[in-house]
Amino acid sequence: MGAGGYTGAGAVVAGEAVYGAILTPKGRMVTDLTTLWLGAGEGEGLGLDVATSGHAAVLGHFTRFLPPRFARVEDLGDRTGLLTVLGPRAEEVVADAFGTVPEDGYALLGGGPAGGGLLVARGVEQVSSWDIWAPAAATEGVWRRLEASGAVPVGWAVRETLWIEAGLPAFGVDMDDTTIPVEAGLLDRAFDHDKGCYTGQEVIVRIRHRGRVNWHLRAFRFGNAAPAAGQQLFEADGTKVRGRVTSVAQSPRFGQAVGLGYVRREIEPPATLRLGSGSGPEVGVEEC
Incomplete structure (x- = not known):
C-alpha cells in the first residue's frame, strides 16, 4: 500500500x-x-x-x-x-x-x-x-x-x-484498474517517497526518477454545451485521438460546463482541443 x-x-x-x-x-x-x-x-x-x-x-x-x-x-x-x-x-x-x-x-x-x-x-x-x-x-x-x-x-x-x-479524480469514474496513479496526478498527494516495500513501488519510482507517463489528468472547459463522458478529443483538423473526457458537470463556479479527463503528454496546458473530431467544438485544457 x-x-x-x-x-x-x-x-x-x-x-x-x-x-x-x-x-x-x-x-x-x-x-x-x-x-x-x-x-x-x-x-x-x-x-x-x-x-x-x-x-x-x-x-x-x-x-x-x-x-x-x-x-x-x-x-x-x-x-x-x-x-x-x-x-x-x-x-x-x-x-x-x-x-x-x-x-x-x-x-x-x-x-x-x-x-x-x-x-x-x-x-x-x-x-x-x-x-x-x-x-x-x-x-x-x-x-x-x-x-x-x-x-x-x-x-x-x-x-x-x-x-x-477542484480537479479531484474519482475512482470508478476518472480512475480505474487500468490507471497508473501518476497519470491521475496522485504522485505527491497519495505516496510517501521515503517509504519502501509497497506493491507497485518499483513502477512508481521508475516513473518518478527516469520515466514518464503518456497520459495526464487535465481539467476541461466546454462552454455552454456539456458533452457526454467518454467523448474523444482531437487537435484542430487532426485525426489522432489526443484525449478523452471522463466526467462532466455544469459548474456554477465557472459559469459553464467543466470536466476532467486525460490528455496526451505532448499537449501542454493551457491548450485548446476539439471535441469529437478535428473540426468539433473547442475545449479548453488546463492543469488540474
Whole structure:
C-alpha cells in the first residue's frame, strides 16, 4: 500500500486521516482510499474509507495478500452510513450539531461507528467539506441534528460537481484498474517517497526518477454545451485521438460546463482541443 506519510499501521496516528492507494505489481490502481487509525484495542485497528467502485477489488486484494494470522478484515459497509456536509458554512454546521470539529483529520465521538457513535472527518482540503460516519440505523437521527443546525439536502450530484471543479479524480469514474496513479496526478498527494516495500513501488519510482507517463489528468472547459463522458478529443483538423473526457458537470463556479479527463503528454496546458473530431467544438485544457 502506498500513501502519503503512510508506512504501515504504526505511521497512521490517532486523529490523522491519510489518503493513499493500493496498487497491483504493475503499478496500476486497485483503488484509492483514506486510512484512519481507530485504536489498538479489541475490535479496533485501521478504518479504510473506500469508494463503492473499489469495494470488491480491495476485499479481493486483502483475501489474496493479507495473512489471516496477523490481521482480520471486516466489511462494515452495510452497517455504516455516510453523510457529507459541503459548503462555506460546513464547519459551522458540524460544530453546532456535534459540539466539536477536529482541527485536522478526524475525531471519534461516542466510540465511533463500531461503538454506536460517530466518526467526524475533515474532507479534502480543496473543498470545504466534512464526512460523518454513523451506524446505519442512526443515520437519520444524525441528519436531523445537521438539519437543525442549518444543513439542507442537495444530493450527491453537488458533491460530484465540487470535486470536478477542484480537479479531484474519482475512482470508478476518472480512475480505474487500468490507471497508473501518476497519470491521475496522485504522485505527491497519495505516496510517501521515503517509504519502501509497497506493491507497485518499483513502477512508481521508475516513473518518478527516469520515466514518464503518456497520459495526464487535465481539467476541461466546454462552454455552454456539456458533452457526454467518454467523448474523444482531437487537435484542430487532426485525426489522432489526443484525449478523452471522463466526467462532466455544469459548474456554477465557472459559469459553464467543466470536466476532467486525460490528455496526451505532448499537449501542454493551457491548450485548446476539439471535441469529437478535428473540426468539433473547442475545449479548453488546463492543469488540474
